[in-house]
Amino acid sequence: MALPRTRRSISSAIALTAASALLLAGCSSSSGSDSGAVTLEFWGWAPGLETAVETWNDANPDVQVEFFRMTGDDGAKIPPAIDAGTAPDAVQMSVHSLPGHIINNRLIDISEYTDGLAEQFTPSSWKGVEFGDGIYAIPQDSGPTGLMYRSDIFEQYNLTAPATWDEYLETARALKAANPELFIGQFSPNETGFWLEQVWQNEGTFNTIDGDAWTVEVNNEQSQEVAAIWQTLVDEQLVKVVDMWTPEYWAEVNAGTIASINYAAWFPALLAENAGATAGNWSVAPSPTFAGSDAAGETGGSVDVVPTGTENVEQAVEFLTWLNSSDESLDILIEEGGLFPTALAGLDNPKMLTEQEFFGGQVINEVFVDAAKTVPSSWVDGPNYDITQDALKDEFAKVGTGAQTFAEALDAVQALTVKNLTDAGLSVK
């Protein structure tokens, strides 16, 4: 029986609408359409990226970049997105995450597009993106260390900024003797960056690659040397045991009980933001050095990767190379974003050298730029960096309460890391 007249016209109207919708959807595809323009999706969190992307888009009508600012837990969304095939074309991530992602086949080897690029970056930052014969990321920013100290407190007690770790211990003892309420620095079990930077400075590492196997170096000689220094600091109560980034921590900093912080180039901005009560009283000196070396430490910074599943790999690499090594882009990222670059051109950029009011008008980046050039190339991340870092936090917490020594903590983390790798079936020597 035929449909009544009104029902028939409604169903044909619906069919027509559906057909045209499908047609229009086909016309609005973003990449590979008849104009030849390629659109890349880029996720990152460094300040100033929007402006840099805008500049690129104006100059490159055939490769357009859509930028998404990452906040909060967006970083945790990336690995599942890559596994599901819905990840962006380029992503910013921490350099330490690379091996873990590589063994899960989440990153594309971009070595065929990066000829001659190595010379444009610091050796230590380029080392972080090389695995085997492949290049898996372009270095973006880094965190070389400097000693941020309270110049007013040092002046009050006739102290000078220590040049070596031995001098640091002496200064610590002198400060404690002069005023038992103050501490030369902090021991924050939850901030493994402090540990990592000093091990790196001492040419140590958490892992190495030995032929076809990983090695775990968490409790090796270089780490033990750093542990000895920290054990003295904790035993003699020369450092304040306080978890970092907590309201309690900033209260301590603002109250002036912590006289120096030996941390990365990205920390001064956060210090200025949270320790307003102490503005103008800080200075930056080169980090204390280990005997026989003038190397500074490094916490590791961010890199930009091309996830598996990206179709326009060459264009993505072209964009990321421009972003991280061109003068145009570095000008924007340094001036507007306060980025501390890994590109040598960036380190030599005069825009880096601005006076910082919080540090009494000192041009603090002079210290950090010099430091960046001395960072050792010893560091190798292992595929279970997150596990190692979390275990360090837990074990160091026990050291902070006096339940064990640093040496014992390192042994425990070493054993746990090795077990975690072997349980996953990886070769460990």
Place this chain on the structure above:
Amino acid sequence: MRVAPYVFLTPFILSFVIFMILPIVVALYTSFFQVKRSGLGFGGDNDSVFVGFDNYVQAFANSAFMDSFGRVLLFGIVQVPIMLALSLLLALLFDSAVVKAKRFFQLAVFLPYAVPSVVAALIWGFLYQPRVSPIVEGLADLGVSVDFLGPGTVLWSIANVAVWSVTGVNMIILFSALQTVPREMYEAARLDGASEFRMALQIKLPMIYPALLLTTLFSIIGTLQLFNEPMTMRSVTSNISGSYTPNMAIFNATTLGGNINLGSAMAIILGLATFVLSIVVSVATNRKKGKA
């Protein structure tokens, strides 16, 4: 045949199957596999291989995971009775004629439950930290030095947050159950010369047994699944380890360690433990009720 009831039930059953049953089945399936790697792990196929109960063996051999169970059980044994006793006391007080401005106090007791657990943990985290906490600083001025976030005390600090949060809602449940008790029983008891206290103990309490069992079971299930408070407070103290509670250990294994198979096995173990404990509590209380 009447179709209407099934039509009304379908949306619920569909959502229940998709969001509750299916994930459990997937987790169970995943827990019997492992991703086999070799050498450095670069350039591998990352195929999942059937390994039987290997993941379960690994989970049971993980001392941090097993310790976390012990920890939440200790937590439960202390926190659940205290919290329920408090809720029961408040419910009985509200039910008797003793309290004036009943509505106001009921609301005041219930309000903490309206605070999301993460926010509650953050607020209490502030109240526990030296220097920023009025409590700690106030006690310090009186000469008493307290460490709420020390390794031995942090568990009970978390328990305090839990008690503060859920006493109100359990009180409401027990109070509502008390309203269903027929008033004639009280009249009869008063005529027989029973005091308020005896009435509470020997009439009201047995009459709300089912509600008490309900709140006990929910509290036990909630305790075993403890995650929000310790996870949030981990940002203010490093004395809470990464595997402090079973759920945190599972989070560690899957998100930090990337091992979904082991995480699934651990989750199944947690689910089974909760199930067994619930049954034990049910049977024990039913037997008690039977005797009474």
